[in-house]
Amino acid sequence: MQDHATDTVADEAKGGGGRQYAEDHAFLRAPVDASRSAEQAGAEHGVKISTTDLNIYYGDFRAIKSVSAVIRSNEITALIGPSGCGKSTYLRALNRMNDEIAGTHMDGTVLLDGVDIYQPGTDLVTLRRRVGQVFQQPNPFPMSIYDNVVYGPRLQRRLRRDEADEIVEQSLQGAALWDEVKNDLRKSAMDLSGGQQQRLCIARCLAVNSEVLLMDEPCSALDPTATFRIEELMIELKERMSIVIVTHNMYQASRVSDRTGFFLLGELVEFGDTPQIFEDPRDERTDAYVRGRFG
Amino acid sequence: MVKRRATRVGEWIIERLIQLSGMLGIILVVLIFLFLLQNSLPIFKERTLGELVFGQRWSPTHGDGQFGMLPLLLGSLYVTVGALVIAVPLALAASVFVAEIAPRRMREFLKPAIELLAAIPSVVFGFLGLLVVGPWIDAHVEIIKVGQFAALGSVMLAFMALPTIVSICEDAFHNVPREIFNSSLALGATRWQTITRALMPAARSGIIAAILLGLGRAIGETMTVLMVTGNAQVIPKGLLGFLKPIRTMTATIAAEMGEAAYGSTHFHTLFTIGLFLFIITFAINTIADVIVRRGEKDIA
Ligand SMILES: Nc1ncnc2c1ncn2[C@@H]1O[C@H](COP(=O)(O)OP(=O)(O)OP(=O)(O)O)[C@@H](O)[C@H]1O
Ligand SMILES: [Mg+2]
Numbered sequence: 001m002q003d004h005a006t007d008t009v010a011d012e013a014k015g016g017g018g019r020q021y022a023e024d025h026a027f028l029r030a031p032v033d034a035s036r037s038a039e040q041a042g043a044e045h046g047v048k049i050s051t052t053d054l055n056i057y058y059g060d061f062r063a064i065k066s067v068s069a070v071i072r073s074n075e076i077t078a079l080i081g082p083s084g085c086g087k088s089t090y091l092r093a094l095n096r097m098n099d100e101i102a103g104t105h106m107d108g109t110v111l112l113d114g115v116d117i118y119q120p121g122t123d124l125v126t127l128r129r130r131v132g133q134v135f136q137q138p139n140p141f142p143m144s145i146y147d148n149v150v151y152g153p154r155l156q157r158r159l160r161r162d163e164a165d166e167i168v169e170q171s172l173q174g175a176a177l178w179d180e181v182k183n184d185l186r187k188s189a190m191d192l193s194g195g196q197q198q199r200l201c202i203a204r205c206l207a208v209n210s211e212v213l214l215m216d217e218p219c220s221a222l223d224p225t226a227t228f229r230i231e232e233l234m235i236e237l238k239e240r241m242s243i244v245i246v247t248h249n250m251y252q253a254s255r256v257s258d259r260t261g262f263f264l265l266g267e268l269v270e271f272g273d274t275p276q277i278f279e280d281p282r283d284e285r286t287d288a289y290v291r292g293r294f295g
Numbered sequence: 296m297v298k299r300r301a302t303r304v305g306e307w308i309i310e311r312l313i314q315l316s317g318m319l320g321i322i323l324v325v326l327i328f329l330f331l332l333q334n335s336l337p338i339f340k341e342r343t344l345g346e347l348v349f350g351q352r353w354s355p356t357h358g359d360g361q362f363g364m365l366p367l368l369l370g371s372l373y374v375t376v377g378a379l380v381i382a383v384p385l386a387l388a389a390s391v392f393v394a395e396i397a398p399r400r401m402r403e404f405l406k407p408a409i410e411l412l413a414a415i416p417s418v419v420f421g422f423l424g425l426l427v428v429g430p431w432i433d434a435h436v437e438i439i440k441v442g443q444f445a446a447l448g449s450v451m452l453a454f455m456a457l458p459t460i461v462s463i464c465e466d467a468f469h470n471v472p473r474e475i476f477n478s479s480l481a482l483g484a485t486r487w488q489t490i491t492r493a494l495m496p497a498a499r500s501g502i503i504a505a506i507l508l509g510l511g512r513a514i515g516e517t518m519t520v521l522m523v524t525g526n527a528q529v530i531p532k533g534l535l536g537f538l539k540p541i542r543t544m545t546a547t548i549a550a551e552m553g554e555a556a557y558g559s560t561h562f563h564t565l566f567t568i569g570l571f572l573f574i575i576t577f578a579i580n581t582i583a584d585v586i587v588r589r590g591e592k593d594i595a
Contacts, residue, residue, distance in 0.1 A: 097481060129483040139474035142497045151492070152482040201478065208482060 045072040047114075048212060048242045049094055049131075054108035056089050056098060063089045065266040066108070071212070076234055076243045078253035078274065081263030081289070087246040090263070091214050094244065095131040096124060112212075125155075132205030136217040138197035140189035140204075145172075145181050148189045148200055152208035167207050174240075175203035176233045195226025199233065206237075213237065215245040219252065231256045250290060254278045262286045328573060335567035338362075341560055347567060353528040353542075355551065355561045362564045364571075366528045370445070370541035373531045374520055377449025378513045382456045383506055389457070390464035391490055406465065413458035421522030424451045429523060439538055443525035446537040451519045456509035463508060467501020467590075468494060500590020507583035511576045517545035526550065544568045 049071040056064035063086045071077050071094075079087045092098045093110060096117060110117050117127055129152065140148050149168045153159055159167070168185065172178040177199040181192070189200055198218055205213055215234075219227040227249075234243055234256055247253050253260055254274055261271040262285075270277060270286040281287040338347070342362065350363020393405050424447055433442030471494055479493040480486070495502065525540025528547070548565050555561040 095481060097477065100477065100480060125483040125485065127483075128481050133478070133481040135474050135478060137472070137474055139472060139478050141475060141479070141493055151479070152484075155482065155484050155488055155492070204478075204482060 045074045045242075047071075048073045048112070050111045051090075051093070052109045052111075054090070054093060054106065054110060056086070056093055056106045057104065058089075058101070059103045063266050064093070064106075067266075067268045069261055069268055069271050071242055071244055072259070073242045074238050074240075075258040076238050076245060076256055078257035078260045079244065079246045079263060080248070080250065080253050080260060081269075083248075085263040086266045087263050088216050090268075091133075091216055091244060091246055094212070094214055095128050095133055096122075097128075097133065099124070129208040130210060131212040131214060132208065132210030133214040133216070134198065134201050134205065134218045137221055138194050138201060140192070140197050140200050142188065142190055144186045145189050145192070145200060146185040149203050149207050152204055171203040171207040172200075174206040174237070175199045176229065176236070177203055193226070195222050195229060198222060198226070198230060202230075202233065202237075211241050213241055213243045215243065217246055217248060220248065227252070250278075262289060264289070331566055331570040331573055335563055335570045338560065338563035338567055342564075347564070351530060353547070355555070355564070360560055362560070364544070364564075364568065366530045367542060367544045367547050367568065368571075369531055370524070370528075371514060371543040371545070373445045373536055373541055374448040374452060374524060374543055375510060375513045377446055377537055378452035378456060379506065379510060381449055381453035382460055382509060382513075385453070386457055386460035386464055386505070386509070387495075387502070390461045390468060391494075393461070394465050394468035395486075395490060395494070406462070409458050409461050411458075412454070413462075415455075417455060417516060417518040418522075420451045420455055421519040424448075424519065424523035441525055441540055443523055443540055444538050445524055445531060445541045448520040448524035448541075448543070449537070451523055452513045452516055455516060455519065456513050459512055460505045460509040463505035464498070464502050467498035467505065470501070471497040500586045504583040504587045504590070507579050507586070511579045511583070514579075515545065515572065515576055517543075517549050521546040521549050544572055 047070050050069070052068050054064055054067045055062060067090060079090065081087055089098065092101075093106060094112075094117075098104045098106065106118070112127070112131065116122075141151060143151075146164075146168055149171050150159060150164050153164075153167055169178060169182075172181065177196060180196060181187070189197065192200060198221075202213070219230050222230065231252065234245070237243060238258075245253075245257065257274045259272065260274045260277040262269045262277065262281075262283075264285055270281060270283045272282075277286060278290050281290060347362060347364055348368065349365055350361065351365050352361040352363045353366050354361040389409065393402055393409070397405060425443070428450070429442035429447055432439055432447065475493055475497050476489055479489040484492065520543045524543065524546065526542050526546060527540035528542045529539070531537070531539065531541050548568055551561070552565055555565055
């Protein structure tokens with residue numbers, strides 16, 4: 001897995017643009033490249049989340065060290081780095097899922113639309129609806145596709161039948177899953193393929209109108225075609241939200257993201273525009289990692 | 296060469312032995328079933344199935360003997376349903392607490408403690424009901440005329456079925472992937488919402504199986520109900536029936552088998568009750584098994 005990733009990184013650094021992957025999936029390539037150049041022409045986006053001097057501890061262990069970074073609206077931010085460097089920990093700080101792990105504490109600030117999400121009195125329910133999360137293993141609830149999608153909205157209030165139908169259709173359409181499942185919405189979500197399940201998990205977040213989507217290695221359990229569909233979907237979705245993705249796949253990071261952050265041992269070593277990080281890194285540790293010298 | 300053949304023969308013998316002991320369980324069940332069948336079939340020369348099941352009077356020594364099982368069937372039904380009504384909410388609450396709310400150290404202590412309840416002999420529960428709980432209720436609750444009644448059996452059975460139900464439910468909760476819990480929280484659910492709307496549905500097959508196994512245990516339980524439910528073969532009526540003495544199928548067999556003459560109508564009828572019990576528990580266990588298996592497929 002790692003070797004494969006670093007190979008593609010090496011390709012990337014030589015300016016190959018993921019030759020191997022592209023050859024395997026030549027038929028998939030054109031639309032992605034098009035959206036990429038459209039993005040490059042786009043203007044600077046507003047700040048959605050900013051973290052300042054963020055430290056996160058597991059007991060005495062400092063897993064995140066003074067990380068300051070900005071996540072912008074309508075952009076995809078990729079977080080890369082070797083295993084155990086704190087990517088997931090950082091990600092969970094953004095929707096306060098670290099609160100669920102006993103023994104964690106943090107200092108520093110995390111602002112969402114300029115408001116500190118750790119200030120006392122913050123409503124976790126609202127926060128987590130605004131900042132949705134997709135996990136590594138596709139994990140639909142063992143119930144029907146329909147019930148999965150309306151799970152979030154139904155937590156808030158009773159839905160009329162037509163409201164629920166509407167939410168289901170919109171969310172599944174948003175997650176590029178509607179056409180595949182519209183005829184069996186009552187089927188168990190467990191019968192979907194891994195890639196479909198992952199898109200269903202995205203649809204669940206869309207159903208509560210998440211403004212930010214945190215994705216922790218969302219494709220590591222998927223085959224290349226399913227992975228590609230998720231990537232394509234992410235590019236579509238950034239028109240309406242901002243996305244943070246943790247990935248071990250350098251090619252994925254370089255292909256899909258606008259900005260990339262490189263973590264090492266809990267520090268954010270370098271953070272910048274994706275092409276710059278991969279083609280012209282300023283820090284030699286970043287350089288070494290994206291060239292594949294790190295595990 | 297020789298040595299290898301020897302090990303092969305040895306392996307063959309061991310394999311057969313294991314196979315045999317597996318088969319033995321099935322063979323025993325089949326034999327028990329046949330034994331029950333053999334001893335209950337003669338009754339159908341004298342009575343029809345309808346007469347037995349829907350007959351309203353159980354009075355073996357009265358004249359020719361009256362063998363209507365309806366009072367006993369309903370007696371068992373009352374006691375068992377009552378037991379489930381008490382045990383299921385308690386068991387769910389307890390297993391949710393152990394699996395999701397109690398700190399890990401407490402879990403490690405609570406789980407075996409609850410399972411230990413299962414080791415208490417049913418006679419002890421019987422004594423407890425007969426000598427302590429029953430008389431207390433008799434003295435303090437107005438509408439209860441006799442200190443031995445259906446609901447008391449239900450309470451005792453509920454406590455006896457509790458460890459089984461809690462233990463299996465708790466496993467079912469524990470086996471729900473952590474990610475399901477987390478993704479519910481990440482969608483803005485509270486812990487309570489997560490438990491009732493994500494965790495319980497995800498564990499439902501385990502919960503249903505647990506309830507069915509508890510049910511099987513409650514129906515088959517003999518000693519306690521014999522001691523605390525008053526042993527009156529009357530047909531219970533309405534909700535008030537829970538507060539009056541009844542008699543269950545199991546208690547009837549235990550109480551009367553000794554005095555029934557070998558080969559008599561009474562004797563065969565008691566076996567027929569046993570046959571019915573066998574069929575009921577067998578069906579319940581089979582259903583539980585099917586549900587558990589289907590559930591395993593769901594989660595994986
Ligand atoms: N629940 C926890 N308790 C204690 N330490 C933890 C816990 N979770 C993570 N850590 C530690 O914090 C550090 C960062 O972990 P984290 O999971 O954020 O890394 P990661 O970059 O996501 O790794 P990976 O790429 O393997 O997913 C690691 O050293 C890890 O051992
Ligand atoms: Mg991680």
